[in-house]
Amino acid sequence: MNHNLKLTLSKTLLKQAALAGLVVFSSAAAFAIPSDRNQPISLVADRATYNEKSGVTTYSGNVIIEQGTMRLQANSIVANLNSQKQISSITATGGPARFQQQTEVNKGLAKGQAQKIVYNAQTGIITLSGNAFLQQDGASIRGNTLKYSMNKGDVEATGTPNSTGSSSGRVQIVIPPSSSKSFPGARD
Template sequence: MLHLKRLILMSACVITVSAWALPSDREKNIELNADKATFSERTGVMTYSGNVVIQQGTMRLNANSIVAQLNANKQIQTITAKGNPATFQQQISVDKGLAKGQGQTLVYNAETGIITLTGNAILTQDGASIRGNELRYSMNVGDIEVTGNQQRRVQLVIPPSSNRSFPSVKD
């Protein structure tokens, strides 16, 4: 029974990540692969390490490691993915191409709905891209804030085609 309880809690990390994808993706199986998975019921920390891949439909997250912090109600509070880089992709809607993002670190805050990409952060879709040192994206509102530094200024690329728009998860 304890093994089943841990498996259910570890699956919560995957289910939260799947909220970024197409509605039809939520009907697909969730597949998580990693070299190692641990859960501490005392601290509420789930850790996946070693070539971590989470996939559900068109949503795919690749990282060297993922750490999920649970709140007192055993719900996901934050998910931190680290890689070289950590990457994600998803099909936002049927009429747009894959949205792809990457950064050295990706942090998803389930309470605010904000995903923060840091370390050579980039978000691309349909030929448009935005990059900087840090990119904060609100999945609830659709706002994007990008900051640069002396080594990496904010760069925005908009393709000439008028039917393409700035990359965002919500339109």
């Protein structure tokens, strides 16, 4: 293979990897504070592959993607594109996969982690599975599986059945004292 063809192929792969990186973050921008969208995207991984025919981009080996306050770290991230080159799903896996982002200017960082994090662009649902955990400003929720609907704004938490009454494997929710008044039925 001649040098010019190798250089052209390298440039093409780089452009495709950058495009897929932008696509990964376009879905996360829905949660971001406005200033995050204007920040550069940084993506580092040990390996990046893109298959134009299948529309699958894979980043593997200590993958870290950052844009403004948003940070996603995983062992691997797979982005699936549809025929219009739009994101259809993103799957991050790790031991665990972790993310953080400031969703509102007046709130602290929202942080989450799970063995697997899947974003479905069609449904707008993010599913964290395998010891899933979300926290922000002292409030937290833990379960085997957490599903967050970006469209509806609701969270569904599922634990593992436990007949012993212990908290192990069950859904756990922590509500800080200052937040308790915001829940229906809370007393002063």
